[in-house]
């Protein structure tokens with residue numbers, strides 16, 4: 001049975017935090033392992049828990065997300081991540097159902113519109129190994145796609161390491177195609193065109 005079918009939505013509330021209500025509903029999901037997580041737009045207070053959670057990630061997870069090793073998330077990156085320009089960027093987290101700042105953050109998914117092509121946006125997603133393989137990656141990607149469609153974007157894309165079969169499978173299943181690139185970094189670009 002597909003993983004995403006087993007992930008149950010507990011409730012959904014119209015409680016926008018950093019985006020207009022029409023573009024993002026917060027929702028609580030119960031994972032197959034019993035954990036309850038809140039799917040919501042990122043908040044400035046998430047910076048500290050995200051920095052702390054980063055310490056618990058494996059080198060492999062970090063390299064798959066950022067395509068190269070990173071030791072820590074710097075303050076500028078954290079500020080851009082947690083205080084996105086809501087007209088150009090969208091960031092959603094899966095976190096404990098506690099107030100931002102107190103809640104541990106288990107996953108972050110981001111769409112960042114290109115400065116020179118604002119109808120195109122790059123995705124980045126990281127689901128911590130503590131909660132992976134339970135449908136969260138698929139759900140968060142769907143929320144990115146929902147936001148992109150509502151914003152009238154034309155394309156979302158991401159660079160994924162060739163060896164990252166998990167992300168490549170997920171992307172393929174969600175309608176992304178591979179774009180021919182000659183990237184020496186060992187990554188392949190996947191993209192999905194939107195109406």
Ligand SMILES: CC(C)(COP(=O)(O)OP(=O)(O)OC[C@H]1O[C@@H](n2cnc3c(N)ncnc32)[C@H](O)[C@@H]1OP(=O)(O)O)[C@@H](O)C(=O)NCCC(=O)NCCS
Pocket residue numbers: 002003004060061062064065123124125126127128131132133134135136137138139158159160164165166167169170173
């Ligand atoms: C890639 C990633 C986002 C997937 O998140 P996830 O929550 O584990 O994914 P899901 O549980 O939603 O699974 C979605 C799909 O991934 C694939 N998948 C999941 N677990 C897998 C595994 N162990 N092996 C191979 N594919 C797997 C399947 O295609 C699955 O589809 P299904 O629901 O039909 O079975 C997560 O592993 C991750 O954050 N990895 C590190 C960072 C990264 O690679 N980011 C992507 C580049 S930006």
